[in-house]
């Protein structure tokens with residue numbers, strides 16, 4: 199018997215924090231992004247674009263200089279100066295990061311970026327860990343609650359198993375990694391599965407197959423980052439961003455991502471920037487439907 203359960207659009211809508219009249223940018227939430235590299239600067243641009251269009255008080259983009267220039271060209275709203283942050287996205291478009299037991303990052307595009315990654319891992323804030331940062335040593339250095347966002351290949355690498363084993367039973371592979379590493383796991387694919395250790399298996403299936411396109415995962419990390427930062431900013435009044443809540447936010451991000459992809463696709467191909475452009479109307483439609 200499958201223990202999978204689809205997160206409904208109404209549940210996803212309930213996880214979107216709508217700003218109230220007394221909200222200013224810091225109260226809405228600040229997302230820090232350590233993404234991109236000179237090899238993959240586009241991943242930084244896509245993640246920032248997706249986060250801003252999902253809705254957040256501020257994005258601080260703190261990755262390497264070339265990527266920062268491109269991010270600012272596309273999105274002058276992004277702030278590239280360090281400062282207050284309530285949640286972090288780390289890893290999309292970065293090389294393989296590995297942290298030694300003492301928290302030392304051995305490989306990173308630039309020393310300043312490595313230092314910032316160390317700081318983010320030690321901050322205690324919720325962490326969305328993507329792509330090359332999905333490594334046991336990085337997870338061991340993380341102090342805050344973590345959700346990882348692997349595709350099947352990245353989950354296989356993390357778990358030390360063959361990708362065929364992940365594909366044969368993706369739910370079991372995600373659940374095993376969650377238990378082993380003490381993190382929430384969002385395993386991407388046509389069906390995206392999200393699970394926290396010992397929690398229910400939440401799934402999202404809204405995405406059209408046209409979504410299998412380079413950079414789609416970078417946008418998903420940005421969407422999840424925005425949802426997480428807005429919740430982390432409200433922790434005192436609301437539910438803490440613990441692992442079960444991170445899993446719910448992950449499933450809500452996957453629902454939004456899939457619905458925005460469907461809206462952008464309209465039955466045909468889409469680009470990731472098309473998906474991002476469709477996010478505000480997708481959020482509005484989700485909230486509108488939940489209101490009725």
Ligand SMILES: NC(=O)C1=CN([C@@H]2O[C@H](COP(=O)(O)OP(=O)(O)OC[C@H]3O[C@@H](n4cnc5c(N)ncnc54)[C@H](O)[C@@H]3O)[C@@H](O)[C@H]2O)[C@@H](O)CC1
Nearest residue numbers: 238239240241290291292329330349350351361412413416
């Ligand atoms: N415009 C950009 O800057 C882009 C940057 N990207 C970044 O590129 C880096 C590498 O991404 P990839 O892991 O896709 O790299 P690769 O395409 O180099 O793949 C690495 C390995 O993972 C396997 N793999 C890839 N997708 C898989 C899947 N869905 N299931 C099973 N195995 C899979 C590949 O076969 C390969 O063995 C990441 O940091 C990513 O964030 C990508 O998101 C593409 C767009």
Ligand SMILES: Nc1ncnc2c1ncn2[C@@H]1O[C@H](COP(=O)(O)OP(=O)(O)O)[C@@H](O)[C@H]1O
Nearest residue numbers: 349386387388405407409410412413414415416
């Ligand atoms: N066949 C598919 N149908 C629908 N969505 C898919 C399919 N394959 C992949 N996706 C989605 O596309 C995105 C790809 O992310 P990822 O593998 O990280 O690629 P990239 O690193 O190029 O961004 C994920 O959100 C995943 O759920």
